[in-house]
Amino acid sequence: MIKKFLSFFTGNAASGEQKPSxxxxxxxxxxxxxxxxxxxxxxxxxxxxxxxxxxxxxxxxxxxxxxxxxxxxxxxxxxxxxxxxxxxxxxxxxxxxxxxxxxxxxxxxxxxxxxxxxxxxxxxxxxxxxxxxxxxxxxxxxxxxxxxxxxxxxxxxxxxxxxxxxxxxxxxxxxxxxxxxxxxxxxxxxxxxxxxxxxxxxxxxxxxxxxxxxxxxxxxxxxxxxxxxxxxxxxxGTYGHPVPTEVPLGQKKGKAILVSGHDLKDLHELLKQTEGKGINIYTHGEMLPCHGYPELKKYPHFYGHFGTAWQNQHKEFPAFPGAILFTTNCIQKPQDSYKANVFTTGLVGWPGLVHCENRDFTPVIKRALELPGFTEDKPGKTVLTGFGRNAVLGVADKVIDAVKAGAIRHFFLVGGCDGAKPGRNYYTEFVEKTPKDTVVLTLACGKFRFFDKQIGDIGGIPRLLDVGQCNDAYSAVQIAVALANAFNCGVNDLPLSLVLSWYEQKAVVILLTLLALGIKDIRLGPSLPAFVSPNVLNFLVENYNIKPISTPDEDLKAILG
Missing domain, CATH: 1.20.1270.20 (Substrate Binding Domain Of Dnak; Chain:A; Domain 2)
Incomplete structure (x- = not known):
């Protein structure tokens, strides 16, 4: 394979890639x-x-x-x-x-x-x-x-x-x-x-x-x-295996803190520090799957989810009447209308914001108590999360039987990073157009293009299964490996297609992992990386059949025939 890669290189500047000055x-x-x-x-x-x-x-x-x-x-x-x-x-x-x-x-x-x-x-x-x-x-x-x-x-x-x-x-x-x-x-x-x-x-x-x-x-x-x-x-090992959980998207009367990012330990510490203080905790972005962990679910003030993906915070955060805590990453420049409500912890940083060291969230709690919070209950939609590998493989026999019986024709893994660049509505339309005898696995914040869509079930198995954060990609890999073992075939021989969106570097390393595992036929979008030269792209196409997304109709037709 590497020799084939080398055969694509014929000169020092043959690729024509734009080189930054x-x-x-x-x-x-x-x-x-x-x-x-x-x-x-x-x-x-x-x-x-x-x-x-x-x-x-x-x-x-x-x-x-x-x-x-x-x-x-x-x-x-x-x-x-x-x-x-x-x-x-x-x-x-x-x-x-x-x-x-x-x-x-x-x-x-x-x-x-x-x-x-x-x-x-x-x-x-x-x-x-x-x-x-x-x-x-x-x-x-x-x-x-x-x-x-x-x-x-x-x-x-x-x-x-x-x-x-x-x-x-x-x-x-x-x-x-x-x-x-x-x-x-x-x-x-x-x-x-x-x-x-x-x-x-x-x-x-x-x-x-x-x-x-x-x-x-x-x-x-x-x-x-x-x-x-x-x-x-x-x-x-710390918080238990996620279990299927219904998460409210509405609001509950009372003081509120919104937690964004990825870090489960930060969330757990905040839940402990806010016990009995009359503050409801909401998740934002990639924190949504945290509602499926048993050790986090047990806190009664861990209420629901607010907002969608990271790139929409400028639109959504002004409407949140409480304090906002960023863990790990996904922060954007806070607007003046809510900047005083935003706090960071861990590695996250923005000039001028209060940074909470050593998971001491006293400043966040103080600000939440100062702010009005939600003044009334407003129930809204609910979404399902918690379909990690343990949950999915726990019903693997039903899934396998459904495939053998023809009730499930194909699996799609549609997920990755979300972003603001045009073209990402592709993923919404793709999921909406998947046939009723197919199942969609999803993970990471790319799910927010369709996470609240009602696309039904197959024999009690939801057609949309939220595997978790981008951090839970291991679960998706293990599900694929387990299905391949059950059908005595390779992962590339499964009725499974990967349709991925990327934004940042965690998506890059997940792609490298998929390539190292020999997984092929990945569709990637909404655009290809600027740092991949034409010759390197040619290598990926020739050896792994990576292809850019086109339109949902064309891609579904190509995949399903």
Missing amino acids: SNKEHAMFCNQCEQTAKGTGCTQIGVCGKQPEVSDIQDLVVYSLRGLSLAALKTGNKDLALGHFTAKMLFTTLTNVNFDPARFQTFISDIVAKRDELLTKGGASLPAGPGTYKPASTIDGLVAQAEGHGVADFDSNDDIRSVKQLLVYGLKGLAAYADHAGILGQQDEKVYDFLYKALAAGYDGVERDLNAWVGLLLECGNVNLRAMELLDAGNT
């Missing part, structure tokens, strides 16, 4: 998300709201982590705490996590200090480069130091640069899952060892051809499967 004619270059400006890259300000100085300093965080990784490899460090720290710091550079330059300044200082401590204790030294980098003392100085360390500088060869970017963005997604798992006590030194190895690549004195870089890509996908397995063990 590396002479700093503009203040930034970022193309790591699906909404990147003009489909090529953000050069003035990020579509996410990221300022040029933040973009540059984030590039410097990655560069600093390369030095720490070199030191960890040089000294043979196996400290899990250092591995978790590395994952956390890389996670901070993922889209919509942290926008606060002052906090990044602290992060860089901490990274370099840990690197130097390792080298001193190990009596080791590193050659000039990220292993000897000394951070400037000011933010302006850091911005100047970032020169030459952005994605534009990864390689002069379009295709090698493309693969290197895929790797770095995949590593950011891997770091996110590793951090989530580590928070719940689930760690594996092999995950951290790979982070060190992949971050150090290109600076470790090892000459790598395209073959080797592709190998790292596939290894990243394999290692991410382990990280997702650890996260699954942490979530289910």
Whole structure:
């Protein structure tokens, strides 16, 4: 397969991919998300709201982590705490996590200090480069130091640069899952060892051809499967396996706090700290599946869900009459109308917002009690969640019998990241048009394009099954593997089609995991990544039959015949 990949490369600049300028004619270059400006890259300000100085300093965080990784490899460090720290710091550079330059300044200082401590204790030294980098003392100085360390500088060869970017963005997604798992006590030194190895690549004195870089890509996908397995063990081991749960979308009279992001431990701590205070807790975005966990469900003031996906917060948050807490990521620039109500915790940051350290949510609770909350009960629709692998496989015999009897003709996994870019209504229309003898599995915030649609059931099995967060992709993989085992075939031979939407880097690493597992025929949209060169795309098409979405009618016809 890798040899076939190499056969596509005939020259240094044959692909025709647009290369960002590396002479700093503009203040930034970022193309790591699906909404990147003009489909090529953000050069003035990020579509996410990221300022040029933040973009540059984030590039410097990655560069600093390369030095720490070199030191960890040089000294043979196996400290899990250092591995978790590395994952956390890389996670901070993922889209919509942290926008606060002052906090990044602290992060860089901490990274370099840990690197130097390792080298001193190990009596080791590193050659000039990220292993000897000394951070400037000011933010302006850091911005100047970032020169030459952005994605534009990864390689002069379009295709090698493309693969290197895929790797770095995949590593950011891997770091996110590793951090989530580590928070719940689930760690594996092999995950951290790979982070060190992949971050150090290109600076470790090892000459790598395209073959080797592709190998790292596939290894990243394999290692991410382990990280997702650890996260699954942490979530289910701590809070129980999700069970099918009906979640209200209406409102309940009383004070209120809205929780966004992904982190189950943050939510659990908030539920404990708000017991008996007359405050109802609502989820937003990717927190919806939390309602299915038994250890979270037991809190009577854990009420319902408010709003849809992350990109709609400017429209939805002004109508929420309580405090809002962001965990992990998905924050947008808060509008003045609700900015005083927004709080962050963990790695999330926005300049000027109150940040809650060590899961002390006293400021959030105080603000919720000051605000009016909902003044009356307004019941609304309900939606179902909680169809993780345990729940689905618990009725696997019924599912298998329905397939054998012809009641279920096909399965669709329709999910991934949502976003504001036009074209995502495709996913709503696709699900609405799926035949009544098909089942739709979904996960991540892409579900909000259709999560409240009533599309019926098949013999008591809901046709729309919410597997969970993007963090629960492991569940979806295990469901597919279990079905393949039941039918004594490979996953690619199942009546199963993947129709995915992507936005940020967790989606990138999930794609790498699917590729590493050999899964083919994935439909991807709403647009293809700006950092994938034509030759790399050609490789993905030739080897995995990845294809862009077209129209729901055309794609359904192609899939079902």
